[in-house]
Amino acid sequence: MIVAQRPRWLFRSPIRQQLFLLVGATFCAGVLLLSVWLLVLMRWAETENQKRLLAVLQPLLTGALVAPMIERDYASVRETAQALVESAAIQGLTIYTTDGNAVVEAGSLASGTADPSHGFALQASGAVVGRVEVRFSALPLQELWQRTAYAMLGGAIVVLLSGLWVLRAYAQALAARLARLRHTADAIAAGQLDARCDDRGNDEIGRLAADFNHMARRVEHEVRALSASRGEVQAILQSIGDGLIATDRVMRITYLNPVAEALTGWSAAEATGQSIANVLRLENALTGEPAEIPVGRVIETGKIVGLANHTVLIARDGRRLHIADSAAPVRDAEGELFGVVMVFRDVSEAYQLRADLEAERTRLALALKGADLGLWDRDLTTDRLVVDQRWAAILGYALDEIPTRDTQAWEQLVHPDDLPIAQRALQAHLRGDSEQYEAEFRMRSKRGGWRWILSRGRVTARAADGRPLRITGTHLDVTERREALREIEQLAFYDPLTGLANRRLLLDRLGRALASAQRDGCHGGLLFVDLDHFKKINDGLGHGAGDAVLREVAQRLQQNVRETDTAARMGGDEFLVLLPELDRDLSVAASAARRVADKLAAVLAQPYALPQSERLVTVTTSIGIALFPDREADAETLLRRADTAMYRAKAEGRSTVRFFEPSMQAESEARLALEADLREALQTGQFRLYLQPQCDPLGRVVGAEALLRWQHPKRGWVPPAAFIWLAESSGLIDDIGQWVLGEATQWLARCDELGVPLRIAVNISPRQFVQPDFPQRVRQTLAHSGADAGRLVLEITENVLLHDPAQAAARMIELKALGVRFSIDDFGTGYSSLAYLKRLPLSEIKIDRSFIAGLPDDSNDAALTKTILLLAQEMELEVVAEGVETESQLEWLRTHGCRTIQGYLLGRPEPAGDLIERLQRASTDPAPARAPAASP
Numbered sequence: 001m002i003v004a005q006r007p008r009w010l011f012r013s014p015i016r017q018q019l020f021l022l023v024g025a026t027f028c029a030g031v032l033l034l035s036v037w038l039l040v041l042m043r044w045a046e047t048e049n050q051k052r053l054l055a056v057l058q059p060l061l062t063g064a065l066v067a068p069m070i071e072r073d074y075a076s077v078r079e080t081a082q083a084l085v086e087s088a089a090i091q092g093l094t095i096y097t098t099d100g101n102a103v104v105e106a107g108s109l110a111s112g113t114a115d116p117s118h119g120f121a122l123q124a125s126g127a128v129v130g131r132v133e134v135r136f137s138a139l140p141l142q143e144l145w146q147r148t149a150y151a152m153l154g155g156a157i158v159v160l161l162s163g164l165w166v167l168r169a170y171a172q173a174l175a176a177r178l179a180r181l182r183h184t185a186d187a188i189a190a191g192q193l194d195a196r197c198d199d200r201g202n203d204e205i206g207r208l209a210a211d212f213n214h215m216a217r218r219v220e221h222e223v224r225a226l227s228a229s230r231g232e233v234q235a236i237l238q239s240i241g242d243g244l245i246a247t248d249r250v251m252r253i254t255y256l257n258p259v260a261e262a263l264t265g266w267s268a269a270e271a272t273g274q275s276i277a278n279v280l281r282l283e284n285a286l287t288g289e290p291a292e293i294p295v296g297r298v299i300e301t302g303k304i305v306g307l308a309n310h311t312v313l314i315a316r317d318g319r320r321l322h323i324a325d326s327a328a329p330v331r332d333a334e335g336e337l338f339g340v341v342m343v344f345r346d347v348s349e350a351y352q353l354r355a356d357l358e359a360e361r362t363r364l365a366l367a368l369k370g371a372d373l374g375l376w377d378r379d380l381t382t383d384r385l386v387v388d389q390r391w392a393a394i395l396g397y398a399l400d401e402i403p404t405r406d407t408q409a410w411e412q413l414v415h416p417d418d419l420p421i422a423q424r425a426l427q428a429h430l431r432g433d434s435e436q437y438e439a440e441f442r443m444r445s446k447r448g449g450w451r452w453i454l455s456r457g458r459v460t461a462r463a464a465d466g467r468p469l470r471i472t473g474t475h476l477d478v479t480e481r482r483e484a485l486r487e488i489e490q491l492a493f494y495d496p497l498t499g500l501a502n503r504r505l506l507l508d509r510l511g512r513a514l515a516s517a518q519r520d521g522c523h524g525g526l527l528f529v530d531l532d533h534f535k536k537i538n539d540g541l542g543h544g545a546g547d548a549v550l551r552e553v554a555q556r557l558q559q560n561v562r563e564t565d566t567a568a569r570m571g572g573d574e575f576l577v578l579l580p581e582l583d584r585d586l587s588v589a590a591s592a593a594r595r596v597a598d599k600l601a602a603v604l605a606q607p608y609a610l611p612q613s614e615r616l617v618t619v620t621t622s623i624g625i626a627l628f629p630d631r632e633a634d635a636e637t638l639l640r641r642a643d644t645a646m647y648r649a650k651a652e653g654r655s656t657v658r659f660f661e662p663s664m665q666a667e668s669e670a671r672l673a674l675e676a677d678l679r680e681a682l683q684t685g686q687f688r689l690y691l692q693p694q695c696d697p698l699g700r701v702v703g704a705e706a707l708l709r710w711q712h713p714k715r716g717w718v719p720p721a722a723f724i725w726l727a728e729s730s731g732l733i734d735d736i737g738q739w740v741l742g743e744a745t746q747w748l749a750r751c752d753e754l755g756v757p758l759r760i761a762v763n764i765s766p767r768q769f770v771q772p773d774f775p776q777r778v779r780q781t782l783a784h785s786g787a788d789a790g791r792l793v794l795e796i797t798e799n800v801l802l803h804d805p806a807q808a809a810a811r812m813i814e815l816k817a818l819g820v821r822f823s824i825d826d827f828g829t830g831y832s833s834l835a836y837l838k839r840l841p842l843s844e845i846k847i848d849r850s851f852i853a854g855l856p857d858d859s860n861d862a863a864l865t866k867t868i869l870l871l872a873q874e875m876e877l878e879v880v881a882e883g884v885e886t887e888s889q890l891e892w893l894r895t896h897g898c899r900t901i902q903g904y905l906l907g908r909p910e911p912a913g914d915l916i917e918r919l920q921r922a923s924t925d926p927a928p929a930r931a932p933a934a935s936p
Contacts, residue, residue: 027163031156038148050118050136057084058120061132065095066122069130074103081106092135098128107135177205181212193220242345243323246330249338251276251295263323263346265316280342285310285322294327295340302337304328313344322351373474376457380430380469383407394453394477396446415442415450422455430459430468437473452479495569497547498554506568506576510635513580517629522584525593527577528624528642529557529600532654534573537617539799541610549608549619556603561596576642590627590659597623597657605655620655622646627659647671675730677712678723682735686711689743691760691915693907694880697894701919703759703793705882705902706744707909708736728767737768741781747912748787754920761793761823761880766800770807775814782818789819795846797825809840816841823880827868838875844900845872849883852903856892869896 061084068076081093085107092107119133177199187195196216199209243260247253253276256268264271264279271279282291291312294305306326313321325344329337374391378384385407389399395413411419418441429437436458442450457473493505501509510526517524531553538546550573557567557575566578579596582589601623607616624645626638633641645660652658681687688711691704710718727733744762751758768774782789794815801808812822821843847868854861865881872879881893884903893901 027160053136054118054134057134062122066124066129069122070124078104090134091137094133096131098130181209188216193223242343245276245280245342247276247295247340249299253279254339263313263315263321281314283312283314285312295342298327298329298340302329321346322348373476375474377472378407380471385410391475394475395443395451413443418442437471440478451477452482454478498551498569500554501566501568503568503570506566506578507635509566510578510638513578514628514635516580522581523586523589524580524582524628525589526626526628526638526642527579527597528646529575529577530622530646531573532620532622534619545610548611549617552608553604557600560600560603586627593625593627594657597625601657622649622654623657624649625657625659671726674723675726678727678732681710681712682732682739687739689740689912690909691912692902692909693915694900694902695906696899697901699906702900703761704915705761706740708740728765733765734768734771737765738777745781745785745787745792747916748791749785751916752788754916756916756919756923758919759791759793761795763795763825766797769796769800775811778815778820779818793821793823795823795825812841842877844878844880846880846882852881852883852889855889866896869898
């Protein structure tokens with residue numbers, strides 16, 4: 001395969017010259033080709049023109065020359081010919097007789113056309129009387145060609161100069177951009193790692209600059225990380241207490257840390273590059289023979305090697321140090337050994353002490369076993385107690401401050417509840433029932449607190465008859481271990497916020513209570529306590545206030561139940577109270593459980609004072625009660641029953657108490673079935689998008705609100721009120737809300753295609769809005785559908801803004817930048833600050849239907865609605881009034897300046913396709929599009 005070779009000389013020149021050369025060559029080639037083409041074209045035009053002239057001249061000359069030729073009146077023929085050649089188009093004319101003799105020659109033969117094809121025979125009644133040959137002039141064509149050439153040359157010069165000027169400007173800009181990139185690369189190469197190329201173009205050079213900047217950031221990050229890592233390693237090597245020597249593969253020293261310098265007597269500068277055998281002189285302490293340096297064995301075997309015992313290092317100044325060490329291989333990324341690190345330390349003092357301490361091995365073994373232990377020794381014959389400094393320090397005393405030297409005074413320091421345990425363990429050992437004495441008990445410290453002590457000991461001297469005379473032992477402070485175990489137990493079985501039992505501990509105790517009740521026949525109860533509308537406290541006052549309320553609730557629960565009862569927190573605002581052993585009679589047990597529930601409801605309904613605030617809040621409770629035992633109910637079943645009863649209490653208005661009934665189980669199962677159907681509806685496309693028109697005061701449709709409808713194959717049309725609450729509690733509202741948003745934007749795109757100027761409002765649930773990726777989802781949905789973001793209105797409630805106002809504002813601003821509009825739904829029913837609302841990127845507010853319902857007769861509703869309209873006018877916001885159902889309401893809103901109306905009076909919700917199709921048909925009608933009259 002032959003590959004075309006690139007002209008290397010061209011690419012060696014600057015880009016500016018390359019562009020000039022390429023454009024100039026292309027221009028010259030184009031001018032040459034155009035000239036050739038014009039020459040051919042003009043030649044063809046000349047030939048065709050002569051043919052047309054000859055066709056015109058032939059009948060004229062025939063009529064003028066036939067008679068004179070027959071009569072041989074050649075003078076007349078000559079006059080006629082002479083008159084013709086005076087024309088600029090004819091250069092010459094020759095007339096021949098039938099025998100070929102030229103009788104007349106007029107004009108010039110030098111530069112004319114002598115092509116025989118420009119001649120013709122003179123005929124009269126079919127008989128040839130002569131022949132005429134015409135020579136046309138080339139002068140007109142030459143003049144035309146000259147003018148054309150001048151025009152082409154002038155245009156080419158203008159185009160060339162213009163192109164060269166544009167090309168020069170573009171080449172300069174291009175060269176400047178490349179120069180910036182080169183200068184940035186030079187700066188980074190010179191060590192300026194934070195240098196960046198400032199080129200924000202979207203072409204190849206711009207992308208190259210962006211990739212280069214990304215690479216530069218990575219390089220800067222890696223270099224700085226490497227530098228930091230090297231600094232950390234250097235600091236560690238400099239600060240460790242052991243000597244460290246690093247070598248390469250041929251045992252040349254590459255590094256010594258300060259400790260190694262001190263031990264060997266060599267400085268790092270002197271030792272670097274030296275063979276390790278010159279610096280590290282080792283010998284066997286027992287034989288005096290040279291000892292092997294472990295670095296060589298590591299290089300040979302590739303494994304970690306340690307020095308043998310009794311190794312002596314001979315320093316440069318002659319000092320002899322006993323050392324202990326190890327040497328390890330250093331490998332590169334491919335696993336190849338490229339060096340060795342040897343770590344060693346001075347153990348001379350320990351080596352010397354080893355012989356001295358050999359005689360005291362027993363006592364040393366006890367001391368090592370009791371590291372961090374306090375030693376005690378008791379003379380059983382005199383009841384005298386001797387302790388050491390550590391024993392005293394455990395209790396916070398100096399040795400001379402010990403308040404007791406006899407057993408009786410010592411026992412006074414032991415906690416009264418623990419003393420019998422310690423005494424029984426001691427007597428058992430003295431009798432020989434146990435190999436050693438061991439007991440855990442609390443002792444009072446100098447500061448008055450209690451310390452947990454693990455005491456161990458054994459008899460160390462006996463009389464000839466075996467009677468114990470002396471016992472020696474240790475004390476170990478295990479307070480921290482005890483506290484750690486308690487903390488572990490607390491974390492495993494107790495709620496960290498309230499200190500109440502958690503679900504695990506509650507289920508364990510419930511299982512025990514259930515087994516006891518089934519065994520003894522004594523009934524108990526389980527209360528499921530849920531705080532009503534607790535979310536409003538978290539959203540309105542913050543999680544700190546919510547946590548404070550939860551802690552106070554836990555305290556009130558503990559203060560108002562028996563010691564045998566268990567109060568537990570399940571999570572969130574849900575609590576459980578286990579009431580075991582209420583009564584053997586079921587009705588009496590039920591009455592007792594109800595009394596406890598009513599008492600707790602009343603106690604928990606008392607106001608709560610918030611920390612660092614003078615504000616009081618109140619919370620009501622919904623309580624469900626499940627009684628036990630029941631042969632068919634285990635602990636989890638009882639928990640579900642209490643939960644079901646609690647939900648019945650909520651469904652019946654909250655702030656009430658309900659017992660579990662078998663019918664509630666059916667309701668619970670129905671709720672689970674509805675949730676399963678809801679998930680299936682989302683997967684199988686059972687949802688439908690409806691639109692309710694929003695009209696101006698004249699009834700013209702200007703927008704619509706997207707509403708969700710569910711068409712179940714068996715349940716039929718399921719109203720939103722029957723499943724939206726379940727979608728919220730189950731978390732399905734995220735996926736359902738995304739589906740509604742996707743459908744609405746698809747219909748918006750359809751409206752754009754049909755030329756229907758409609759905006760669509762979509763309700764966004766609080767749970768959906770607070771998702772971290774919500775802005776990204778909206779952006780992707782708009783991009784996928786191609787809808788105009790300016791026609792999308794997202795309706796959020798005021799409560800959404802209360803959870804995290806700053807975050808909510810940031811998300812709204814991000815989406816506002818795309819063109820998305822925001823509307824506050826149910827305005828006036830929340831708790832938001834008007835000052836904060838003013839800073840939000842809102843486009844409209846929506847007056848809640850509860851205010852519209854009383855218009856125009858209810859003066860309070862009228863005053864509130866009028867205030868909202870005035871407020872919106874001041875804040876330059878549009879207003880949508882929803883729930884308009886009467887003419888009087890519509891007239892009042894018109895009068896007070898409300899420009900957008902929504903309600904059954906002007907239009908009921910209908911399938912999105914039906915509304916848009918109707919609006920599209922109406923757009924072709926000269927009459928304005930209006931919402932249809934609502935059906936009764």
